[in-house]
């Protein structure tokens with residue numbers, strides 16, 4: 001018998017991820033031409049993008065900024081009533097900042113920060129994507145044509161954030177938002193929480209907190225987008241190589257999540273993961289899997305070891321720290 005707490009089923013999924021970039025033109029090229037996302041809107045310093053399988057009008061926002069990093073992460077509530085319940089719970093923690101008018105594609109949103117200072121919002125009203133004629137799919141159940149452009153990421157998947165105090169942030173999102181813990185890394189005989197992987201739905205994790213070994217605040221380790229199978233990750237490696245995009249890690253397989261991955265640093269400096277095959281969790285009484293340092297290692301199940309930069313680099317970057325070079329294949333220069 002398990003004695004799980006009554007679950008809070010008020011948050012549906014990760015709805016919108018905003019990334020900040022000091023190189024907006026180059027970053028936009030990476031997301032549209034290399035990853036194959038579709039641009040749907042531009043406003044002020046921001047461009048709004050989507051994967052071909054995202055049901056919402058937009059799932060990602062790219063905003064010009066002095067430094068790279070995560071902007072606002074927005075979580076979609078299950079209903080208007082669910083939204084109000086979560087807002088009350090957030091307000092009770094003292095971390096609420098109030099209502100905003102939302103953003104392109106979504107209605108009013110309630111803004112808050114997690115204990116580490118990452119900016120988040122929760123909302124319910126979402127504008128569903130209506131494809132223009134040239135992007136209409138021949139499948140009635142696909143919101144947008146699969147164009148085959150670039151890597152062709154289907155949808156956004158998860159964000160991995162760094163936090164100086166992992167347990168404080170994990171318990172905040174568990175208690176205020178209903179996140180359920182899937183896997184965890186505990187060092188020092190189970191006394192030191194190094195990382196926690198969580199979700200509010202069947203996707204293995206939509207949010208991870210990993211300890212910031214620089215003890216800084218509000219930083220992002222990576223943002224991950226989903227493709228349907230391993231072949232597409234391998235094809236992504238070819239596309240990155242042909243376009244001079246440095247590959248920092250992978251293609252390899254994680255032990256926790258069991259996912260197949262490749263990491264690159266987009267031109268603005270953010271670490272981006274192309275990801276597939278993470279297992280889904282359906283058990284309502286799922287027992288979190290706890291890995292110790294010996295069993296987990298660096299999180300690589302098989303494949304090449306992670307470079308030092310993977311443990312060291314995050315955005316915004318620590319002043320003076322180098323952006324990972326990765327293995328960059330020189331691109332042929334016809335001039």
Ligand SMILES: [Fe+2]
Pocket residue numbers: 158160222224273275
């Ligand atoms: Fe990831």
